Amino acid sequence: MARKTEITISIATMFVGGMIYVLWRPDTLIMFSWFKTLGLQNSVEELRRVASPYASIFPSWVIYALPQALWFFSGLVAFHSIWATRSKKIYWIYFSGFVSIAFTTEFGQLLNVVPGHFDVSDVLWLLIAGILALIITFPTIQKGVLRNDTR
Amino acid sequence: MIHGRKSKKLVVGHLLSTCVVGILVLLAAGSAEEDPETKAKREKYGDKISAFVMAQKFVEQNLKSPGSAEYGWQTADECVTELGNGEYLVKGWVDAQNSFGAKIRNNFSLKLTYMGNDKWRCTEGPYIVGR
Numbered sequence: 001m002a003r004k005t006e007i008t009i010s011i012a013t014m015f016v017g018g019m020i021y022v023l024w025r026p027d028t029l030i031m032f033s034w035f036k037t038l039g040l041q042n043s044v045e046e047l048r049r050v051a052s053p054y055a056s057i058f059p060s061w062v063i064y065a066l067p068q069a070l071w072f073f074s075g076l077v078a079f080h081s082i083w084a085t086r087s088k089k090i091y092w093i094y095f096s097g098f099v100s101i102a103f104t105t106e107f108g109q110l111l112n113v114v115p116g117h118f119d120v121s122d123v124l125w126l127l128i129a130g131i132l133a134l135i136i137t138f139p140t141i142q143k144g145v146l147r148n149d150t151r
Numbered sequence: 152m153i154h155g156r157k158s159k160k161l162v163v164g165h166l167l168s169t170c171v172v173g174i175l176v177l178l179a180a181g182s183a184e185e186d187p188e189t190k191a192k193r194e195k196y197g198d199k200i201s202a203f204v205m206a207q208k209f210v211e212q213n214l215k216s217p218g219s220a221e222y223g224w225q226t227a228d229e230c231v232t233e234l235g236n237g238e239y240l241v242k243g244w245v246d247a248q249n250s251f252g253a254k255i256r257n258n259f260s261l262k263l264t265y266m267g268n269d270k271w272r273c274t275e276g277p278y279i280v281g282r
Contacts, residue, residue, distance in 0.1 A: 014174070021182055027200060028193055031181030045200060045226045052204045071178055078171045086164045094168055115183065 006081035006137070010074045017070030023051040024063045061121055069125035072102050076133035084140055102126055196237040197265030203227035205271040206241035210259045213277055216248040237265035238274070249281070257281050 021031065022044060035044045055063065075098055083091035106123050108114030203226075211217035222245055230243040242260045249255055261276030 014178070018178060025182070026193065027198065028184055029181065030183050034181060042226045042228065045228060046224060048200055049204060049222075049227065052200075067182070071175055075171060075175050079168060082164050082167045082171070086160050090161070090164065098172075 003081050003084065006077050006084075009136075010078040010081060013070040013077070014074040017067035017074065020063060020067045020070075023048055024055045024058075025067075061125070065119065065121045065125045068122060069129035072098075072126050073129035073133050076130065077137065080133070080137040080140070084137075099130060102130075195267070197239070197271070199227040199231040199233060199239070201269075202231050202239035202241060202263050202265070202271070203243075205263055206231075206239075206243070206259075206261055206277070207245075209261055209263070209273045210245055210277045210279060213279055214245070214247045214257075215250050219246075219248040219254065221246040234262075239263045239265075245279075255281050 021029065027048070032041075032044070035041050076095060079091060079094040079098065083094065103123070103126065105114050106118065106126065109116045109118035207220070207222060211220050214220055222243065225243050230241055232240040232242075234240055240260070240262050242258070244256055244258050246254055246256050257279050259277050259279045261278065262274045264272050264274050266272055
């Protein structure tokens with residue numbers, strides 16, 4: 001996949017995930033206090049008011065599990081777009097580091113080590129996102145476009 | 152020379168990756184709950200935005216042409232007054248078609264009470280007056 005396409009996909013999925021939070025998640029999240037500080041409260045409120053009736057169209061996993069998965073996917077694709085022409089080894093370090101952090105955070109919630117509520121569907125969505133990211137970047141990896149490390 | 156260019160590329164790569172990580176950390180931090188007290192208060196007494204959305208539903212039930220209702224750029228902060236104990240006073244305007252098909256601006260006001268579990272009751276009004 002072309003680098004520009006990867007960057008576009010990465011930015012788009014990050015944006016969509018963010019918008020789900022802004023439009024349909026409760027306004028008790030920390031980001032809403034940031035919007036207030038930045039003077040964006042009225043615009044955000046208006047957006048939420050307009051979007052509010054559409055929340056019932058989506059199943060709850062779209063609002064509660066999908067955004068994280070989109071961000072995870074976005075990160076993986078972004079790392080690929082950055083490192084594809086630089087270093088194969090470093091790409092895999094970022095990839096595995098990011099995957100480890102995401103899953104450790106989820107399972108940390110299960111063990112009450114990390115704040116938040118553990119949900120199996122969150123883990124499943126992370127898995128799907130990770131697999132999808134691998135699928136779309138795999139042809140590039142397989143063709144050997146990823147460069148070997150500089151010594 | 153080639154080695155220098157390669158290492159420069161790697162440095163840029165690490166900088167870009169740091170930016171990606173930074174953005175993701177920011178998103179993760181922003182998506183955390185503010186504090187349990189605020190959340191508990193919201194669950195017990197509702198919030199201004201939900202009150203404003205519900206007020207519009209109650210108002211539209213009393214319009215000749217609910218589908219034509221438009222509220223412009225009014226915000227919950229401007230229109231909703233929190234009275235305490237889950238009670239809200241909502242004042243605003245709505246542009247809607249009357250029985251002759253003409254779109255006119257109407258002022259509305261109503262009192263709402265949050266009953267819990269996303270349920271609201273209109274305790275006063277809605278009073279709708281054409282301008």
